Amino acid sequence: MFILRRLDGVPPESFQNQIRQLVIDHVGQLSSVAISPDNPLYPLYQYGVGLEVHQYLMALDGTRGLAVELVLALDAEAPDQLLGFALALPAQDDSQACALAFLAVDAGHRRQGVARGLLDDLRGRYACVELSAFPAQVSWFEAMGLQVVASAGPQVLMSSTGHASGALIGRLDIAPIYQTVEVMQIHAYLLNQHGDEAMIEAEQLRDERLDALAEEAQACAKQRLTRH
Numbered sequence: 001m002f003i004l005r006r007l008d009g010v011p012p013e014s015f016q017n018q019i020r021q022l023v024i025d026h027v028g029q030l031s032s033v034a035i036s037p038d039n040p041l042y043p044l045y046q047y048g049v050g051l052e053v054h055q056y057l058m059a060l061d062g063t064r065g066l067a068v069e070l071v072l073a074l075d076a077e078a079p080d081q082l083l084g085f086a087l088a089l090p091a092q093d094d095s096q097a098c099a100l101a102f103l104a105v106d107a108g109h110r111r112q113g114v115a116r117g118l119l120d121d122l123r124g125r126y127a128c129v130e131l132s133a134f135p136a137q138v139s140w141f142e143a144m145g146l147q148v149v150a151s152a153g154p155q156v157l158m159s160s161t162g163h164a165s166g167a168l169i170g171r172l173d174i175a176p177i178y179q180t181v182e183v184m185q186i187h188a189y190l191l192n193q194h195g196d197e198a199m200i201e202a203e204q205l206r207d208e209r210l211d212a213l214a215e216e217a218q219a220c221a222k223q224r225l226t227r228h
Contacts, residue, residue: 001076002083002114004121006069010060015072018082019057022104023050030102033206034134034154034213040194040202044186051177053102056087059172066170067092071121073105073114083109086118090126091167098122099169100131119144128165131158135216138224151221154213 011019027046028035030053035045059066067090075081084105091097100122105114122129123145132155133141138148147162157164177183191199 002073003076004117005072005074010057015082019085020050023053026104039205040190040198047186048177048183052174055172071118073118084114084118088122089169091169094167096127097165097167098126098129100129116144123160129160130165133158135220138220148221148224151217154210154217156217156221
């Protein structure tokens with residue numbers, strides 16, 4: 001059993017650490033570049049996406065001019081244990097719309113309704129919940145009641161209404177994250193570990209995978225929209 005808890009401010013350190021670990025464990029699904037575990041760049045994105053989520057968590061105090069909501073799924077018997085989380089961005093110009101930026105559930109607590117519970121919490125408060133999913137995730141989100149709207153690069157735009165809200169969603173500029181000293185240090189370490197050639201190849205593999213996913217996303221969206 002699990003309970004849901006909505007946080008109005010920056011989460012306590014213990015929850016921040018557990019959220020960070022979930023991000024590290026699921027970065028392939030959470031990263032916008034769908035980095036694969038066998039890619040030498042994987043540790044770089046584990047840190048980068050972790051830092052991105054951390055910045056959103058820090059924005060929960062309202063000082064960064066960004067609307068952010070965090071819903072935690074906690075073990076009912078041990079409420080200090082995190083089972084999953086949903087991080088949503090409410091629209092700035094439409095109180096009925098939000099974008100789901102991150103959703104992750106601990107691998108040991110899958111198929112227990114945790115993700116559905118987190119999604120339902122958002123749908124209970126917003127008429128239109130939007131998200132971007134990779135082609136392999138689409139059927140899972142469809143089972144949760146979301147519908148394909150369009151392809152968007154390597155991902156597919158989905159929403160709870162079957163239509164794009166067109167609402168203004170404030171997001172972090174993540175480019176500076178990948179220019180931080182820490183990221184540069186990780187890159188230098190990986191370069192030293194794998195060598196120039198392997199790192200160039202890693203970037204090519206990442207880009208080729210993104211191109212392949214973009215084709216898949218387009219075909220997936222076309223198939224769903226033709227069917228409807």
